[in-house]
Amino acid sequence: MLVLRGCDELQKIDNIPELKSLTVLEISGASNLKVIPDVLFEQMIHLQSLNFSAVPIKSLPSSFSKLSELRWLILRKCSCLEKLPKLQAHKNLEVIDLSGAISLKTIEEENLSSLQKLQKLDLSHTQIDQLPILDKLEKFTQLLLKGCKFTGLSILKYLPALQILDLSGSITLKEIDDFSENKNDLKILHLSKTIIFHLPSSVSNLQNLELLDLSDACNLVEIPENAFREMRYLRHLNLSNTNIEKLPSLSKLGNLRELFLRHCPMKKLPKTEGLTRLQELDLSNASSLVDFQDKSFEHLAYLRLEKLEELDLSGCTALKEIEANLLENMLHLRSLNLSGTSLKSPHMSNLINLIELSLRGCKLSGSEPDLGKCIKLEVLDLSETDIQSLPSLDKFGNLRDLELRGCSRLEKLLSLKSLIHLEVLDLWGTGVKEFPYEISELTHLKHLDLPDLNGVLSLDWEKIKHLPEELNWDQCGIFKHIKNRPCMSIELEISGGTELTPTSEKSTSRLILFLKQLVGIWKSFGFDKFPEDVEDVLMKAEYVSLTEDKFVTRLSDLRMGNVNAMKGCWLERCVKMETILSGAEMEKNRMILWASNLPELKSVFGEGMQSGSLADLTELYLHCCPMIEVVFSSSLLPENLKILQIKFCDELKTLFKPTESKECKLRKLEKLHLVELPKLIRMWMPLENLSDIFPSLPEIKIKECPKLENLQTILEFPRRSVENSEIEEYH
Numbered sequence: 001m002l003v004l005r006g007c008d009e010l011q012k013i014d015n016i017p018e019l020k021s022l023t024v025l026e027i028s029g030a031s032n033l034k035v036i037p038d039v040l041f042e043q044m045i046h047l048q049s050l051n052f053s054a055v056p057i058k059s060l061p062s063s064f065s066k067l068s069e070l071r072w073l074i075l076r077k078c079s080c081l082e083k084l085p086k087l088q089a090h091k092n093l094e095v096i097d098l099s100g101a102i103s104l105k106t107i108e109e110e111n112l113s114s115l116q117k118l119q120k121l122d123l124s125h126t127q128i129d130q131l132p133i134l135d136k137l138e139k140f141t142q143l144l145l146k147g148c149k150f151t152g153l154s155i156l157k158y159l160p161a162l163q164i165l166d167l168s169g170s171i172t173l174k175e176i177d178d179f180s181e182n183k184n185d186l187k188i189l190h191l192s193k194t195i196i197f198h199l200p201s202s203v204s205n206l207q208n209l210e211l212l213d214l215s216d217a218c219n220l221v222e223i224p225e226n227a228f229r230e231m232r233y234l235r236h237l238n239l240s241n242t243n244i245e246k247l248p249s250l251s252k253l254g255n256l257r258e259l260f261l262r263h264c265p266m267k268k269l270p271k272t273e274g275l276t277r278l279q280e281l282d283l284s285n286a287s288s289l290v291d292f293q294d295k296s297f298e299h300l301a302y303l304r305l306e307k308l309e310e311l312d313l314s315g316c317t318a319l320k321e322i323e324a325n326l327l328e329n330m331l332h333l334r335s336l337n338l339s340g341t342s343l344k345s346p347h348m349s350n351l352i353n354l355i356e357l358s359l360r361g362c363k364l365s366g367s368e369p370d371l372g373k374c375i376k377l378e379v380l381d382l383s384e385t386d387i388q389s390l391p392s393l394d395k396f397g398n399l400r401d402l403e404l405r406g407c408s409r410l411e412k413l414l415s416l417k418s419l420i421h422l423e424v425l426d427l428w429g430t431g432v433k434e435f436p437y438e439i440s441e442l443t444h445l446k447h448l449d450l451p452d453l454n455g456v457l458s459l460d461w462e463k464i465k466h467l468p469e470e471l472n473w474d475q476c477g478i479f480k481h482i483k484n485r486p487c488m489s490i491e492l493e494i495s496g497g498t499e500l501t502p503t504s505e506k507s508t509s510r511l512i513l514f515l516k517q518l519v520g521i522w523k524s525f526g527f528d529k530f531p532e533d534v535e536d537v538l539m540k541a542e543y544v545s546l547t548e549d550k551f552v553t554r555l556s557d558l559r560m561g562n563v564n565a566m567k568g569c570w571l572e573r574c575v576k577m578e579t580i581l582s583g584a585e586m587e588k589n590r591m592i593l594w595a596s597n598l599p600e601l602k603s604v605f606g607e608g609m610q611s612g613s614l615a616d617l618t619e620l621y622l623h624c625c626p627m628i629e630v631v632f633s634s635s636l637l638p639e640n641l642k643i644l645q646i647k648f649c650d651e652l653k654t655l656f657k658p659t660e661s662k663e664c665k666l667r668k669l670e671k672l673h674l675v676e677l678p679k680l681i682r683m684w685m686p687l688e689n690l691s692d693i694f695p696s697l698p699e700i701k702i703k704e705c706p707k708l709e710n711l712q713t714i715l716e717f718p719r720r721s722v723e724n725s726e727i728e729e730y731h
Contacts, residue, residue: 005029017043026051026074034080036061048072048092056080065089071117076100088114099124099144105131109613123148124166131155136377145170146190157181166190168213178202187211192238195219204229215240215260222246226255239264240282250275254422257597261286278308284337285315312340314358338362339381360384360403371396381428382407394418405429405449417441427451428472435478440465450476545570554579554606568592575599582606591616596623601627614638626650630657640668647675655683666697673701680705690697 002022004010006029011035013027020043027033034056041047041063050067051074052060064085071092075081077100083250087093087111093115104126112118115483119139123131124146131150134140135158143162145153146167154367156162156177163185167173173194179186179202186206192215199220206382207230214220215238228234240262247266250256251274258280261269265288272278283289308330314337333351339360348354349372356379359369361510364385371377375395382390384406390413393399401424404410411431415438416422422442428449435453439445440463447470454477485520518555544566546552553576555569568591577598582605595601604622605614617638622628622645629651632638644666674680702708 002026005262008032013037016040020046022047024049025537026053027055028053030055033057039063041066045069050074051076053077054079058082060085068092071095072261073097076122077384079103084108089114091115091117093118094139094367095120097122098126099146101126104128106130111135113137120144127191134159137161141185151175161185164188167194168192176200176256179205184208189213192216197221199223199227201226203227206233208233210234211236213238214242215262216485218244220244223248245288258282262312263287264289276307280310280312280331281308282310282312283316284312285340286313287315287317289316289318303706309333310335312337313343314360316341316595348374350377355379357381364453379403390414397421400424402426413438420444423447425449428475435459440467442466446470448472450478453477471484511709542566543568545572546574547572549574550576553577554582556582568590569594571595571598573597577601579603579606581609592619592621594619594621595625596621598625599627601625601628604631605633609636612639614641616640619643620645622646622649624648631655633657637666639666641666642668643671644669645671645673645675646677647673649677651677652677652680654681669697671699671701674703674705674708675701676704677708678704678706680708682709 001020001024001028002016003024005026007027008029008031009034010027010030013033016025017040022044023046025044025047027051028051030531031054031477036057038061043055046069047064048068048069050070051072053074053076055078057078058080059082061167062085064465066331068089069092070090071094072085073090073093076097078098079100079102081098081101081104083104084098084107087096088109091114094117096118097120099122102125106128109132112121113133113135117139118134120142121134121140123143124144129149131145131153133255134143134155137159138161141161141163142161143159143164144166146166147624148167149172150167150170150177151172153167153173156165156179157699158181158346160181165188166184167176169188169192171193173191174196176196178200184209187208188211189206190211190213191208192213194217196217197219199214201224204224208598209231209242210233212231212234212682213236218241218699220242221244223239223244227248228250231253231420233255235255235257236258238258238260239247239254240260241264243265245265245267247261247270250272254274254276256275256278259275259278260279260280260282262282263285264283266286266623267288269283269289269707280707290510297400309332311330311333312335317340331350331351334353335356336348336351337358339357339358339362341362343362343624348369352373353376354374355376357369357371357374357377358379358381360381362385364382364387369382369391371380371391376398377396378398379401380399381401381403383403386409387407388409388411390404390410393414393416395418396419397418399419400421402419403424403426406429408429408431411433413427413432413436416425416436417438419442421444423444424447425434425442425445426447427450428451430451432451433453434457435450435456435476437460439448442631443466445466445468448468449461449472452475456478460578490559528594544555547570551572552558569580571580571594573596577595578600579602580593580595593604595604604620614636615638618640619642620631620638621643622631624647626649628649630653631644631646632655646655693694
């Protein structure tokens with residue numbers, strides 16, 4: 001067996017022909033392998049499985065004819081494949097998969113009936129418009145022709161064992177053959193996105209059919225009257241986006257689990273009394289639906305749809321009313337969507353298993369709906385309704401998503417303290433005019449749309465203990481109050497393509513600023529300079545992180561001034577960063593500095609920094625900074641440094657470069673980790689006694705530093721030192 005997947009750089013396979021005993025050969029995703037040696041298969045006479053998926057070959061080599069034992073031929077997504085060799089000699093073939101070979105127009109052989117072991121043929125998304133003869137193939141069960149250009153199909157009567165027929169997306173298919181010979185075996189029939197006008201009457205013979213998908217067959221206007229009469233095993237029926245106005249009886253579909261009728265023009269739904277196992281009924285946007293033939297499911301008193309789990313009537317604008325007992329016996333209902341209908345709130349007191357409820361745009365008023373015992377609700381959408389107050393939510397601790405957008409008559413929120421798992425809250429467009437301080441109790445909140453608060457004169461920041469990561473900060477109008485807040489717990493995230501988002505993390509007195517892809521943000525908001533309000537936030541930030549930034553060459557580019565509050569700085573994948581600290585960015589801070597994947601970083605500390613300005617740097621981590629050669633000069637020694645970790649810095653030659661006027665000593669260093677530094681020669685210059693330089697160092701870990709001088713001296717250091725140890729990760 002030889003399997004090579006995703007080898008983008010592979011261009012030749014000249015040595016493979018020597019592997020005479022191979023039974024399985026897969027070379028897939030080799031985008032640069034364009035030529036296969038003509039003698040490749042000359043001696044691979046035992047090969048049973050060949051997979052060249054997503055390889056840009058135009059044809060198979062002539063030696064392919066030698067593969068008499070071949071069972072699987074997989075040429076999936078071979079977009080350059082133009083022709084196939086003859087297959088008649090490969091009598092053991094079971095699977096032929098040519099799907100996605102978009103340049104393949106024909107199969108040279110007109111007849112594949114000699115391949116008596118063939119089970120599956122997949123020609124999906126090829127240019128083939130005429131099938132070879134497939135006659136009396138007793139083991140042939142799968143024919144997949146998705147996205148092909150057939151206008152008709154007339155071979156089904158020759159394939160009595162066929163179980164799966166997929167013609168979905170064949171946008172030129174107008175008609176399909178008689179099913180009279182397929183009544184016992186066909187289980188799956190996909191005809192979605194075709195242009196067939198009708199189904200043959202023999203479709204009713206498909207007594208073992210389990211799935212019938214006719215969705216988006218926009219020319220289909222009717223189905224034979226007795227089409228579903230014998231389909232007692234049908235589980236999935238999809239007629240969405242067809243032009244069927246009248247359905248035949250569904251009463252014999254006792255095993256049906258899913259019925260999709262989205263965007264259908266029917267005015268009445270036929271009787272559903274036999275659908276005792278139906279779990280999902282989707283009538284969304286069936287805008288012509290005005291009535292149910294079985295008188296509003298009045299038979300539900302006999303538990304005819306007791307197992308229904310999903311009911312979607314959204315967009316059924318012509319549906320005016322449903323009897324109050326519609327939902328009474330749907331005890332297993334988990335999802336109910338009545339959005340965009342003219343229905344009043346139904347009686348839901350018995351829906352004890354309901355998890356999602358959407359009544360967007362329904363005729364609700366006052367404090368409707370009465371949610372009764374629906375205490376398992378996780379999603380509640382009451383957007384664009386006329387509710388004036390929320391029903392009591394004290395028992396709804398499972399709620400994760402509460403949508404109230406556009407509820408203009410809703411002016412006050414009841415206590416939300418019980419919603420301990422709430423993650424999404426949308427209040428935009430409500431009548432709430434004051435900042436809802438009660439949301440500070442929602443510690444799991446991730447997304448918040450506040451109402452328009454431009455008229456609010458001030459905010460009591462002491463009451464705001466928590467704000468989520470995603471907030472319509474600029475839209476709601478409270479950004480102007482940021483300058484007046486005390487130094488408190490707020491997290492501000494600015495990321496490419498998102499909004500300015502202030503958030504809070506309980507009351508930890510930290511301000512974290514994430515600046516991701518600044519160029520994208522500036523474009524999104526039309527900034528041509530760094531926003532003044534954010535500069536003010538930066539001045540108070542305790543922790544700053546820049547990730548994937550494409551603008552900043554040093555922290556001073558952010559015009560942060562003296563960031564007296566900053567205690568930590570994280571820099572990752574900042575492609576223009578050349579120097580981290582270049583002036584008086586840090587003063588009197590106990591600070592952590594972490595830098596990773598900075599391809600242009602040449603120095604950590606610039607020449608403009610004053611002696612002693614790193615006195616309170618306590619931890620320094622440098623990972624994958626390939627241009628840096630020296631970390632410290634003796635004039636800028638971090639006297640209180642406790643942890644120094646440097647990994648994968650290819651050009652690093654020395655840690656310390658002292659001048660004549662300054663000795664090199666790090667008296668408080670506790671951990672020194674050096675990993676994969678191929679050019680590191682020495683830790684310090686000139687060589688001094690290690691205990692004088694690191695008088696408090698209890699731990700040294702060194703791995704893969706082949707040029708490091710005096711390694712033995714280091715390893716004999718009296719305190720604990722380890723070579724080639726596992727280095728724990730720091731984040």
